[in-house]
Amino acid sequence: SSGSFNAAAKNTAVEVLTAKGCTVEVSDLYAMGFKVSATAEDIKGKVMNADNFCYMKETKLAWEQGKLSDDITKEQSKLAEADLIIFQFPMYWFGVPAILKGWIDRVLTNGFAFSEEKRYSQGIFKDKKAMLSFTTGSLESMFSPTGINGDINVTLWPLQNGTLYYCGFQVLAPQIFWAPASAAAEDRKSMLERWSTRLQGLLEEKGLSFSPWDCFDEGFPFEG
């Protein structure tokens, strides 16, 4: 919502990046009433197999034939144009809110965002950068390697490796706002100031390191 810390973090990014000369597009999923569930309605016209509907296969074909629903196509066009994507969200249950998972499930179509040959270091988006920017409810110490929630890098693996790097993105280090709701107003302000400072040099940052595709067998079973 407009008064939230996440909205402030988003506004900071829009302001700093715009001032640096970037063209910034915002997809505010709640405001857009973004459809969340992956269903047969995401495909225009008849599906191949309604009784044993396989979303990935059906949407791959629909993408090839230009039959994906307009809301998906629109997000895919924005993504195709982008050099850097920032996912701004409050962490819900050790992951993204369902509406953002819906964006991931629906927009990152097989064929558009990855293929059997084009994944990880060979991924389709290897010339683009992406990053997570999020707020937590927990304090940083709880997400340390010896903390009760475990290492934050483990929690982020499905998103950073399994989603972003899977599509080839250079994954910038996450911007983590630790428990802003339990912080004093001045601490929240300095969190945003540090974000603003980081944004100044964000486009020059290098991606995190992941094991590249060629560390693994070319064919199955892809073991290192």
Add this chain to the structure above:
Amino acid sequence: SSGSFNAAAKNTAVEVLTAKGCTVEVSDLYAMGFKVSATAEDIKGKVMNADNFCYMKETKLAWEQGKLSDDITKEQSKLAEADLIIFQFPMYWFGVPAILKGWIDRVLTNGFAFSEEKRYSQGIFKDKKAMLSFTTGSLESMFSPTGINGDINVTLWPLQNGTLYYCGFQVLAPQIFWAPASAAAEDRKSMLERWSTRLQGLLEEKGLSFSPWDCFDEGFPFEG
């Protein structure tokens, strides 16, 4: 969908557990048209702060006051009655499909499913069992510790530790159906037979091991 492998796995569980004398309730989220996004509409009547709407705080209060929407309350009643919950799903992007993440985000309300004092080994649902049962697109070798997708246990951490164990559930070992879509019909059949066999003794299984609450400092910062 009704002809999918996931439907077959669900039907197998319903049949075997019913035959053992269990009362089985199924929440088929797609068939229910389950609302996915966490929004202010989940609360009956006025919210506390519409401009800086904090879902967790608002729904905690709504739960205390009996003002959560009927679809959430209904799922919470089923959960309160259950001894064992099986989450059956196709893995999408190293996690649950958005519609199931929506169930997690909306049904596991602060107060109902956890509180500051009642989490992890002290969790509200510590007398209940829960487990993940899912299909993958990837082969098992890709999700091995040396595989390109990384150890499946890392990928499951946000769900098994961060969600189920967080609420106190005894988390049974996951039932993983590796890449049934690329398997031969007879292999799919034997996957279901092994599931059927496991289901016979499922209620007697013990939960996986997680670090209990008392391994960590009582107060913040919860470091081990």
